[in-house]
């Protein structure tokens with residue numbers, strides 16, 4: 001037999017065995033994958049997990065199983081498709097994990113629901129303002145990890161690779177001075193653009209940035225420098241729908257790949273390990289569709305990749321025996337690896353929505369009227385236009401406080417002099433996660449969030465039941481520095497909306513407490529009404545290669561320290577809280593994470 005015939009035969013055998021291992025597509029029956037071996041098993045089909053699956057299977061030699069606990073992205077419900085509807089905090093939806101955070105001592109012992117995406121595509125479905133944060137955040141990550149690949153300059157190609165920025169068309173209210181096209185990727189799967197639906201407050205904000213010192217215009221908030229007020233970049237597709245990674249990355253040709261299986265409705269409950277002379281090796285995942293159903297096992301030849309998000313990734317590690325040995329022993333979980341940083345370093349943004357009564361009746365509060373929503377839904381479904389294309393906010397602002405407010409001991413908590421201490425979302429409607437819409441009237445809100453936070457929280461299991469949420473304790477406002485920034489942010493919000501510029505649209509400050517004026521009163525208001533902006537990171541933080549498990553959970557290549565065959569790619573590895581919203585950082589981390597995997601397994 002000549003060489004080419006042998007090669008052909010070998011390729012045919014290889015192809016046949018590949019087809020036997022997996023058949024492409026969306027699966028729900030555990031029997032379809034039971035006891036199968038894939039090169040990579042990815043746990044969590046969210047923002048990072050979907051990107052990992054799509055990118056790794058670009059190499060036809062690699063077989064991948066993606067395990068997602070939520071439903072598939074077929075038949076996406078209206079609130080996840082229409083940008084203006086989004087997830088409303090407090091309402092427990094079937095497509096969200098409805099975690100309850102532990103009572104927060106910094107928030108008058110309040111507790112609330114913390115939702116994250118529970119659907120193929122994960123939290124990329126819920127809301128959608130695209131912000132890359134400041135370059136100095138990534139340069140700090142490069143410094144703490146000792147890997148220049150995480151610096152801003154190194155990550156820009158990955159931000160660009162993920163992003164499909166849509167240039168504003170004719171008739172847009174925005175011009176070239178509102179964005180910098182070279183700051184964006186235009187060919188990536190995740191669509192971003194400038195806002196489509198005009199807000200009543202847009203022209204007033206234009207005047208604010210033109211005339212009031214301290215609110216200067218930022219040309220493009222994605223350029224690596226964001227201080228000032230800029231036009232927002234919502235994640236909305238050309239068709240006027242909310243972008244998400246599932247629709248963006250899992251295109252029909254990707255779903256048709258013979259080397260990719262995706263199983264939905266499958267909750268991973270445990271990672272399994274085998275021993276080796278060089279330590280434990282992760283080799284399998286157990287999952288089940290429901291608490292009372294049988295457990296199914298699948299196995300990995302190369303790696304298991306954990307992408308279950310900032311709460312569920314540390315939970316799954318701890319359930320599997322990777323975490324603080326004291327914690328694991330107290331719950332009688334066999335210890336695979338004492339890794340005390342698992343579930344530590346939970347960082348998040350804390351927000352303080354403030355509301356002003358508006359004198360116009362055309363704000364987005366019209367969406368409180370069910371009949372109007374029905375009419376607008378029909379319009380949007382048929383044309384992709386109308387008020388349902390409205391984004392969360394058409395303008396964002398990023399600001400610093402005077403460094404004299406920080407005491408000498410703790411110093412400035414930001415990652416660098418260009419980073420924001422707090423952020424504004426200029427919203428054309430009632431916004432509050434703690435107070436319901438008052439039932440009538442039109443409002444303009446300021447979502448003021450502390451972006452350079454110092455409060456550090458934890459995620460800890462207190463049961464071995466994988467269907468029970470871990471204890472999530474973000475420790476909001478336990479750092480006095482966060483309160484100091486919050487007080488300055490509230491004063492600055494009043495300075496902005498209190499400007500005479502807004503006299504034709506704003507009647508008066510309405511809530512949550514316009515009478516809070518002294519520092520002590522504003523602090524009380526922050527503690528009474530503050531809540532999350534859903535930007536949790538850091539619970540499996542990255543640290544330098546030569547540092548041990550006392551310093552971090554993963555290495556700069558995102559492999560888990562102390563074990564083999566396990567990598568984490570999601571928000572939990574980000575060691576420094578970005579000073580803006582966290583979706584774009586996760587997109588960039590996942591794009592680079594996929595390249596790291598490809599380099600390790602050529």
Ligand SMILES: Cc1cc2nc3c(=O)[nH]c(=O)nc-3n(C[C@H](O)[C@H](O)[C@H](O)COP(=O)(O)OP(=O)(O)OC[C@H]3O[C@@H](n4cnc5c(N)ncnc54)[C@H](O)[C@@H]3O)c2cc1C
Pocket residue numbers: 043044045046047048049067068069070087115116117118119120121122123124126127128129130131266267268269307308309310312313316533534535536569570571572581582583584586
């Ligand atoms: C309500 C909300 C609003 C937000 N708004 C914005 C915004 O406007 N702009 C912005 O930039 N960022 C925003 N974010 C933050 C951003 O969406 C997240 O930082 C990012 O999506 C996190 O990506 P991830 O891959 O780490 O996790 P996720 O995208 O949450 O993915 C985790 C996935 O793992 C699955 N999973 C978890 N446990 C298991 C298990 N045991 N077995 C199987 N599957 C499992 C989940 O179902 C989910 O699909 C928002 C987040 C939330 C929750």
